[in-house]
Amino acid sequence: MGFVLLIFTILSLSFSQPNIVIEDLWVREVPPVSTMSAAFLKIKNTGDEEDYLIKVESEIAEIAEIHISSVKEGIIRMRRVKEVIIPPGQTVTFKPMGMHVMLINLKKTLREGEKVKLKFVFRKSGSIIAEGTVRKGRSVR
């Protein structure tokens, strides 16, 4: 019995794990007078276990938080989210009017076309650094 458990543990350790891939990262260009921006991206989990995005860090802003915007009866609300589950085999999309990484107190002006690096911290997969581009954003939501 102990042997079977041991095998099971080894198997689960070697096979059952999340595999996080970050794609299409972009940061919205905002007027220089604004100190806030938002980053959008896709988080893909090609592994077979869920993972959780628990923290984001960036050199371009003093604070980075995970936020979600929602609209109900025409009123737009934005709230902070502690963590985001990334289920196995699924892609979680951060997009305008949905989830975004809120970049608070920008340290510099962001210009369209610039490259920006963000560090994403996952509970199981650890830190992943991704590079994205500053964009004006889609004019159609």
Added chain:
Amino acid sequence: MRILKLVIISLLLTTILSCEKKEKFNGTLYDKPAPEFCLKSWKEGKEEKLCLSDFKDKVVLIFFGYTHCPDVCPAALQVLAKTLELTPERDRKKIQVLFITVDPERDTPEISQRYAEYFHKSFIGLSGSSEDIKRIAKDYMVYYSKTESDSKGGYLVDHTALIYLIHKGKLKLIYPSVRQKPDLIAEDLKKLL
């Protein structure tokens, strides 16, 4: 003869129907007097009083937002900038976009102006006292509310993000908070200009 009559009637009908079509807008038709307001603008380095009635001869597009808003507000102002781009140059002079902050505590007239003009050089940003903003927001059915959240970025503001179109002293059309399309607004402007 009967056929001719039929042709005439059907022709008349299509004319009437197409006339009616001209009154169809993409925005929601509201068509009530636009409440007057005066706020503070920022012009050539100083604050200046500016009223809605200063733009009697123009079609005015108003968006209420705040500059600490990283998602919805830039998107809406981009939509309005794109709308201008889609409008023939000779008509652009007849359109005025106003950005009114619902966060006057942080957005001074100068900040509002610098924020607005970034999207298009013709845009005007406005601010005022908390009381003025509150009253105007009420007149225009704008909802906004400061929320104390655990965000380290200070308070957030829940708000409606409608776009208002004012024509000949009337609040003519309203565009919803989401899925604002520049081509649809430009189409409406074309009918009004």
